[in-house]
Amino acid sequence: MKYVYLLQSLSVPEQRYIGITANLDERLRTHNAGGSPHTSKYRPWKVVLHLCFQDDQRAVEFERYLKSGSGHAFAKKRFW
Numbered sequence: 001m002k003y004v005y006l007l008q009s010l011s012v013p014e015q016r017y018i019g020i021t022a023n024l025d026e027r028l029r030t031h032n033a034g035g036s037p038h039t040s041k042y043r044p045w046k047v048v049l050h051l052c053f054q055d056d057q058r059a060v061e062f063e064r065y066l067k068s069g070s071g072h073a074f075a076k077k078r079f080w
Contacts, residue, residue: 002059004066005050006079007031009042016080017045020063024050049079 053059
């Protein structure tokens with residue numbers, strides 16, 4: 001089972017991050033502890049949305065979509 005998640009920085013609210021993980025709580029702790037180079041300078045983070053997928057491949061495909069141009073537009077309109 002995989003989670004696709006959307007984060008928003010609490011210190012710089014216009015900064016957002018999209019990721020995928022099998023353990024959402026642990027991954028959020030890693031982001032907030034500075035353990036990811038992509039998110040460390042905008043700590044702390046909050047989860048805006050998470051979606052759970054039973055099929056790992058579908059989760060990967062949805063994350064890839066959200067990171068695309070049209071996926072960013074979709075997420076911005078619906079979730080941020």
